[in-house]
Amino acid sequence: MQVLDIINLDKTFILDGQTANNKHAIDHLNLHIDEGDFITIIGSNGSGKSTLLNLIAGSIEPDEGQILIDNENIVAIKNHRRSRFIGRVFQDPMIGTIGDMLVEENMFLAHRRGKSTTLRWGLKRNQKAYFEDLLKPLGLGLENRLGERMKNLSGGQRQSVTLTMATMNNPRLLLLDEHTAALDPETAKIVMRITNEVVKKAKLTTIMVTHNMRDAIRYGNRLIMMADGKVIFDCRDEEKANLTVEELIKKFSEKTGDVLPDTVILNK
Amino acid sequence: MKMKRLLLTALAATTMIASTACDANKVQIGILKFVNIAPLNDAQDGFVAALDEAGIDYNLTLKDANADGSLVTSSSLTLIGESDLVLGIATPAASGLLAAREIKGNNVPILFTAVTDPVYSGLMADDDNPDSNITGTSDMNPVREQVELFTKLGLGIDKIGMIYCSNETNSIVQKDLAAAAAAEFGLEFVFETFSETNQVAAAMDALIEAEIDGLYTPTDSTLVSAYSTVKAKADAAQIPIIAGEEACLELGAIATLSINYFDLGKITGEMAVEILNGKSISELPVRRVEDMPLILHVDNAEALGITFPENLLAEADEVIDN
């Protein structure tokens, strides 16, 4: 069953009016994602990875093409409506949560996602128990910190809560946009482990953009490499499991005639 | 906290300084002036002069509201609470004092000056029978006589334009008086209004298009601030201006019957003296200046090719001819 169909997606950013300086971010891209796929996307900066996620989530509109979720074109749906069936975790832990509000208030916002808003009092008592149950499996002790302000939590803890919030209502699609890039290596490992567990347990269809080639190989069942707004390499299952980082680097040079920038290579 | 203690001491000190300003035996007089402009300042000086002449032993607190609403409110409350008699110069000041007295609930007598129409402005119900412990002097300019001047110029002027600011209640009063005078003297009046000074030029254009042969400018502080525009447009169409107040003569008008604000203030001061000496306010109807000198500006008239008739020049109390 195909969850996500991207057909002939095209997006150009106009920078300063001079056509020569336009950025053709997504170049007539086609992509099909099956239910239960956990896809990692890698590519150099400017390859279009984040733009792709933004287009799927609805923060930007494409110039051409269709994005179908369960065979329904969602291009016309506004981004706040898409959140009903799309969960997102951003790279910046500050963006994904509201620091000044309490942890339970943040989770409350995620909890009512997709439901209509009433004038009933928010934050009912039985919800607290529900949130605790959601946070316990993370193993970070966050279930005891519901009454604290979000900004008291560390970056890794915030990302973990954001992850929980994004997956709370069983979205059709989970979008992870370099969500461990801003964390230190130890914390990043923990968050990746948690991500893997959450995705596996709920069998979520997930797209994860990452700069870390090791993670890209290790996690997920399918790997996509992007350059210049196109998919240049797409492998899955066994072929993916047998990849090495060196092979990936070689593949990149073959396909693009370019060399991967140092920042990506060093991020092993 | 040391900081807090310092602040409290400062607070106490200033309060003590402020309260020593109150001397129990002298009469406490409070004056609230709406804004610092010449006519209001003259009225204030006249008022004080009358108090001095009568030998009253008084302590004066003067507040200038700087045309700011919140200052009118705070100053009114302050003055009403601590004076034996208050004077409000201009309508907003007077109305502020009236409201403050309602709040404080004391019965301090209120006098006003430089208010064009106290009844229209809502300060009192009947200006001949003051029944709410407020009275004063009106600077209503003699609109009827000023309009009449157009007929005395001997130029056959019969269509007169009047421009005024729609925000000024006093101007609306003068407009009604002008309309009545027009009916009386068989003249045609065209009215144009504006609410902001940048609309003055357009209003003047409209009047000139209506082919007026004379222009009347009422006492209207917003209009006065844009007078140069008015004068420029009128000159271009060779239209003489008769003004509601003396200050406009040097700005380009050719004639007026003026009000002396110092005298107006002095009359108000005399009323204050009577009240302090025991007279009841209900016996003090609103007064106006008696003398309203006719002033002719020959230079401005000559620039438009106009010569005043001999009998008018003879009637004039002052002739400006350089």
Added chain:
Amino acid sequence: MNVFYNIFTNSLNLGLIYALLGIGVYVAYRVLDIADLGAEGVFPLGGAVTVLMIALGVPPIVAILIAFVSGGIMGLITGVLHTKLKIPSLLAGIITMVMCVPLAQLLNGITSSLNNQAKIGDFVGSITTPFMPTVFSFFRSFFGEWGYIVTSIIVIGVIIGALYWFFGTELGITIRATGKNKIMSRAQGINTDSRVIIGLAISNAIVAMSGSLYSQLMLTSNSIFGQGTIVIALASILLGEAIMLYGKPNFAVALLSVFVGCFSYMLVINLAMRLLNDNGYLKLVQAILFVLILCIPLFKKGFKNWQKKMKARRIDASA
């Protein structure tokens, strides 16, 4: 000590009414993070609506509610200008403010036409109505001057209570979230446009209500009385936060701090007024005061650093 008593009661009287204004501005400025200048026009508009309604015989409390609704409509307009027409919030507020002035004058004209002093359609800048019934009349008959203060306390109490309830509801929480983090809110399915519009409507409605109380206090409707209200509101908010807020207390306390800030500000202004014979300098004093208030966080930081230095020096000396 008559002077001290007067300073206290005058500051309290005006402080309560301007505090309501501050609370209205707070909803836009702190909760939604929008600097809405429309308040300068909506404040006198609330007054004009009130004076007209009372002149038509409407009971003062109902007049206040109608003024509340009129402010809400103005807030709606600002919200739509900003979210749907993509006009920057600063300009959107200014547009509303500019719209309110002639509107208030038209309403004054209608009020004036009731005593045949103007026609419907005339623009009248200011109206004085010294003998109109006001919402203050009831408690005034029992407590005199303090009746005004009691009435204002009741009104503010009701509003603070209502706001505290409202911002704890689902709708209220989503509005708060919108103000804190628009991106996250949209990612959580919140229509941030509609939240901004509702929030601005509430903010301006409260501002209009405070304008309504002010016009009933001063028995006048004057379109120039809105000038300078934004400065007073912001000064109250900032001063209140500086005095009262340590850490981040709950919403009701934050709203109360607006009143504390306003009352303190009024006290200082009244004191300054006593010392300055000519109020001409008072505006300068107000401006300097405003700058000082804005610098309080800086002073606090500097003071803390100084304390740390002193502590370090003591430790060194004793070592």
